[in-house]
Amino acid sequence: xxxxxxxxxxxxxxxxxxxxxxxxxxxxxxxxxWYQQHAGEAPTFLSYNVLDxxxxxxxxxxxxxxxxxxxxxxxxxxxxxxxxxxxxxxREAAGNKLTFGGGTRVLVKP
Amino acid sequence: DTEVTQTxxxxxxxxxxxxxxxxxxxxxxxxxxxxxxxxxxxxxxMFVYSYEKLSINESVPSRFSPECPNSSLLNLHLHALQPEDxxxxxxxxSLPSGQGTGELFFGEGSRLTVL
Numbered sequence: 001x002x003x004x005x006x007x008x009x010x011x012x013x014x015x016x017x018x019x020x021x022x023x024x025x026x027x028x029x030x031x032x033x034w035y036q037q038h039a040g041e042a043p044t045f046l047s048y049n050v051l052d053x054x055x056x057x058x059x060x061x062x063x064x065x066x067x068x069x070x071x072x073x074x075x076x077x078x079x080x081x082x083x084x085x086x087x088x089x090x091r092e093a094a095g096n097k098l099t100f101g102g103g104t105r106v107l108v109k110p
Numbered sequence: 111d112t113e114v115t116q117t118x119x120x121x122x123x124x125x126x127x128x129x130x131x132x133x134x135x136x137x138x139x140x141x142x143x144x145x146x147x148x149x150x151x152x153x154x155x156m157f158v159y160s161y162e163k164l165s166i167n168e169s170v171p172s173r174f175s176p177e178c179p180n181s182s183l184l185n186l187h188l189h190a191l192q193p194e195d196x197x198x199x200x201x202x203x204s205l206p207s208g209q210g211t212g213e214l215f216f217g218e219g220s221r222l223t224v225l
Contacts, residue, residue, distance in 0.1 A: 030212075031211070042200060042218050043214075050211075085152075087153075091212065095165055096165065096206060097155065097158065098214060100152035100153050101152060102152055
């Protein structure tokens with residue numbers, strides 16, 4: 001089974017930086033995904049890490065440490081439209097099982 | 111075409127009804143998924159199909175019956191549901207594990223209300 005832990009809620013100011021941490025324990029490991037979900041909408045893919053280190057994609061970056069079972073998503077130059085839930089999702093080694101953490105609701109204030 | 115299409119968008123049914131949710135993708139993905147999402151909760155995995163065969167069933171009650179008639183279609187048959195089954199049902203597809211990143215592409219969901 002999987003145990004995924006991320007903060008429930010974070011608040012930040014427009015233009016600032018926010019870091020969302022995720023710790024996980026899985027039955028084997030085959031990569032970790034971050035998804036964004038706006039209220040009432042489907043989740044959309046943000047980033048994927050399978051090796052240790054930092055992946056940068058515009059204003060969003062994601063970091064992975066497999067030995068620590070730890071990842072973070074970094075959101076830079078926050079915009080109001082970044083207000084959403086951010087879901088950490090490690091994938092198990094066998095098959096296509098992707099399990100989501102509880103999600104972190106980010107509120108961006110002016 | 112990078113879309114996953116789900117129908118219907120909204121469904122209201124009684125506890126004795128039989129209905130189906132449908133999902134379609136034309137991205138050549140051979141893995142398809144059903145997730146259930148309650149308000150303010152993350153999506154919960156229900157079923158995974160890989161190459162049209164059921165590969166994961168997360169101990170879902172038998173009143174939910176999945177079907178994958180071909181590589182583009184995924185159905186979820188509903189029968190004798192309970193009010194607590196009311197939720198957003200999300201379909202997703204991906205390349206199978208080991209091919210590409212395997213990111214999931216989600217449909218917009220079918221919002222189900224059971225009376």
